[in-house]
Amino acid sequence: MLRRIGRTGDRLFVYLAGLVALSTLVLVWLLVALMISDSLESIEEFGFGFLTGREWEDQRNVFGALPFIFGTLLTSAIAVAIGVPVSIGIAIYLSELAPAWIREPLSFVIELLAAIPSVIYGLWAMGTLRPILVNSVEPWLVKWLGWTPFFEGTPQGLDKLAAGLILAIMIIPTVASVSKEALRAVPDSQREAALSLGATRYETTRMAVITYARSGIFGACILGLGRAFGETMAVTMTIGNSNTISWSLIDPGQTMASLIANRWGEAEGLQRASLIEIGVILFAIALVVNIFARLMVGRVMKSVPTTGGGL
Amino acid sequence: MRSYRLRRRMDIAASLLAVGCVLVALTPLVSILWEVIRNGAPMLSWEFLTNRTTSGIGNAILGSLQIVMYAAVIGLPVGMLTGIYISEFGNNKIGSTVRFFNDVMANFPSIVVGLLVYAMVVVYLDVNYSIIVASIALSIIMIPIVASTTEESLKMVPNSLREGALALGVPRWKTVLKVVLSNGRSGVITGALLAVARAAGETAPLILTTMFSYFWAASPTEPSAALPTLIYNYAMGYSSLAVDDAMSQAWGAALVLIMLVLSLNISVRLLSMRRFKKKHKEARKWRTRLSLKG
Numbered sequence: 001m002l003r004r005i006g007r008t009g010d011r012l013f014v015y016l017a018g019l020v021a022l023s024t025l026v027l028v029w030l031l032v033a034l035m036i037s038d039s040l041e042s043i044e045e046f047g048f049g050f051l052t053g054r055e056w057e058d059q060r061n062v063f064g065a066l067p068f069i070f071g072t073l074l075t076s077a078i079a080v081a082i083g084v085p086v087s088i089g090i091a092i093y094l095s096e097l098a099p100a101w102i103r104e105p106l107s108f109v110i111e112l113l114a115a116i117p118s119v120i121y122g123l124w125a126m127g128t129l130r131p132i133l134v135n136s137v138e139p140w141l142v143k144w145l146g147w148t149p150f151f152e153g154t155p156q157g158l159d160k161l162a163a164g165l166i167l168a169i170m171i172i173p174t175v176a177s178v179s180k181e182a183l184r185a186v187p188d189s190q191r192e193a194a195l196s197l198g199a200t201r202y203e204t205t206r207m208a209v210i211t212y213a214r215s216g217i218f219g220a221c222i223l224g225l226g227r228a229f230g231e232t233m234a235v236t237m238t239i240g241n242s243n244t245i246s247w248s249l250i251d252p253g254q255t256m257a258s259l260i261a262n263r264w265g266e267a268e269g270l271q272r273a274s275l276i277e278i279g280v281i282l283f284a285i286a287l288v289v290n291i292f293a294r295l296m297v298g299r300v301m302k303s304v305p306t307t308g309g310g311l
Numbered sequence: 312m313r314s315y316r317l318r319r320r321m322d323i324a325a326s327l328l329a330v331g332c333v334l335v336a337l338t339p340l341v342s343i344l345w346e347v348i349r350n351g352a353p354m355l356s357w358e359f360l361t362n363r364t365t366s367g368i369g370n371a372i373l374g375s376l377q378i379v380m381y382a383a384v385i386g387l388p389v390g391m392l393t394g395i396y397i398s399e400f401g402n403n404k405i406g407s408t409v410r411f412f413n414d415v416m417a418n419f420p421s422i423v424v425g426l427l428v429y430a431m432v433v434v435y436l437d438v439n440y441s442i443i444v445a446s447i448a449l450s451i452i453m454i455p456i457v458a459s460t461t462e463e464s465l466k467m468v469p470n471s472l473r474e475g476a477l478a479l480g481v482p483r484w485k486t487v488l489k490v491v492l493s494n495g496r497s498g499v500i501t502g503a504l505l506a507v508a509r510a511a512g513e514t515a516p517l518i519l520t521t522m523f524s525y526f527w528a529a530s531p532t533e534p535s536a537a538l539p540t541l542i543y544n545y546a547m548g549y550s551s552l553a554v555d556d557a558m559s560q561a562w563g564a565a566l567v568l569i570m571l572v573l574s575l576n577i578s579v580r581l582l583s584m585r586r587f588k589k590k591h592k593e594a595r596k597w598r599t600r601l602s603l604k605g
Contacts, residue, residue: 007482009482009484009485010482010483010484012484013483013484013487014396014400014483014484016392017392017393017395017396017399017400018396018400018405020389020392020393020396021392021393021396021397021401021405021406021409021458022405022409024389024393024451024454025408025409025412025413028412028416028427028451030431031427031428031430031431032427034427034430034431034434034435035426035427035430037430038430038434085332086332086335086336087332087336088332089328089329089331089332089333090329090332090333090336092329093329093330093332093333096329097326097329097330106333108580109337109340110333110336110337112340112573112576113336113339113340115508115509115512115572115573115576116340116343116512116569116572116573117511117512117513117514117539117568117569117572118512118514118515119512119514119539119542119543119546119565119568120343120347120512120542120565120568120569121343122543122546123347123542123546123561123562123565124339124342124343124346124347126546127346127350127558127562128342128343128346169336169339172336176336200318200319200321200322201322201325201326202318202321202322202325202326203318203321203322205325223418226418227418229420230419230420230421230422230423231420232420232421232422232514232515233514233515233539233543236543236547237543237546237547257420257422257515260422260426260519261422261515261518264518264519265518265522276426276430279422279423279426282420282422282423283419283420283423283426286418286419286420286423287415290414290415290418290419291415293418294411294414294415
């Protein structure tokens with residue numbers, strides 16, 4: 001009798017927990033289907049031309065996503081170009097060089113960067129970073145690199161460079177902590193072998209450690225890239241919100257995420273459907289990037305840290 | 312072969328470069344904290360914290376608390392049950408599928424989560440922009456975080472405890488709830504607090520699901536201001552305030568928000584550090600006792 005109650009309880013509990021676990025999965029994919037059906041109006045209107053359309057005119061009801069795909073790729077490229085080397089430097093310091101007592105507190109402080117809400121990054125960029133960019137960094141860039149297409153125009157401080165810099169700061173905690181775990185997972189025999197052959201610490205790290213951990217580090221970079229793609233608020237507040245395609249980093253621009261945040265309040269009808277279609281594209285990119293990163297990182301870490309996601 | 316002196320110098324240069332990277336990352340952190348305190352602290356007063364917009368941020372604080380509370384009520388139990396399932400019964404195809412997509416979901420752009428919830432709740436269920444819609448969006452963001460931290464902390468519970476309980480004839484569900492969960496409790500609480508902190512700072516989903524309001528929300532089915540949306544609207548100049556006033560109020564709200572988020576994060580860290588130390592102490596105690604006994 002007692003045994004039977006125990007068994008039914010067991011079965012009930014397993015089913016309940018399994019049902020809840022599966023239901024969130026099913027619910028999210030149901031929501032994705034609903035989101036796609038909400039964007040049907042725009043998909044039917046523009047077809048594949050949506051991806052190559054250069055205009056976003058609510059007066060004439062013509063919408064195209066190209067400037068925003070371009071803006072997302074360009075700002076994320078800046079973020080990765082600046083953020084990844086810094087993050088790898090941090091990871092190397094934390095895993096190879098730092099004295100033991102400083103490792104824990106320092107990695108906690110670096111991870112605090114991920115805890116700061118993205119809207120506060122935006123506020124800081126508008127209030128503190130912008131004057132620095134306008135007064136010293138951008139005039140200098142224009143003076144010395146103004147002949148390249150990347151630094152044409154007048155410094156404004158709210159542009160793709162500002163957005164890229166903020167994104168670079170925001171991806172540091174993700175990339176640094178995952179890379180650090182990848183370096184930590186390298187067996188000590190690798191280091192000992194290199195050191196015993198007379199290599200310096202730098203040579204050991206470069207040849208024996210980083211080579212061993214490179215797939216984990218690569219996965220970390222992809223995770224950071226995914227975070228940069230989806231980041232919304234800080235970018236909306238710093239990129240200057242202009243729907244044009246320009247290679248110049250000191251011109252304003254727009255990313256997919258910032259367009260949705262920027263236009264949502266006023267958009268109706270076809271424009272809203274088009275915004276949702278932008279969301280669908282963003283979702284598809286994020287899905288591919290995250291699955292890829294998960295497969296890369298999965299070799300060294302059991303679970304991906306949940307610090308990303310573009311607050 | 313390069314000379315030893317050159318290689319030695321390369322080594323020192325590389326170490327300095329790595330330290331430089333750490334400093335580069337710490338500069339914005341210190342600067343953000345300093346600016347938020349410097350600009351926000353003069354704003355703090357009882358009136359500022361309790362009046363409604365635009366003379367204070369009282370309704371935004373209340374709105375944020377309500378949104379996060381409802382999100383926690385929905386998200387925490389679901390996330391914990393998911394984590395329990397993956398950890399205790401997840402050694403099969405369903406378990407690994409759930410785990411995989413959970414990890415993928417944890418890194419979704421939050422604005423997409425806002426769109427997903429809008430697509431269901433506002434379009435199909437015809438509910439207006441409101442506190443409860445925002446809570447649903449935030450709960451979807453919390454679930455994967457809670458699930459993965461729950462899973463990790465339950466995995467740390469030694470198997471001997473499970474076996475011991477089962478050998479005494481305790482049914483499996485009771486073993487999980489009474490033995491496993493209570494042993495992994497502090498890790499589960501840590502994950503829950505982190506998820507709450509993360510949800511409190513989210514802005515993008517709120518823009519799509521609750522908009523903004525200058526009034527006190529009478530019920531969860533009304534739109535409301537929240538701290539992150541207030542900061543965004545004021546900083547971008549979408550308010551009736553003068554630019555300077557709006558900026559300084561945004562800084563004040565940012566100080567309140569950052570205190571909330573960082574205090575949650577830091578208390579979590581202190582909690583887990585104390586747990587770690589306690590375990591060490593106990594282990595040492597046992598070692599000395601055993602050695603005394605010889």
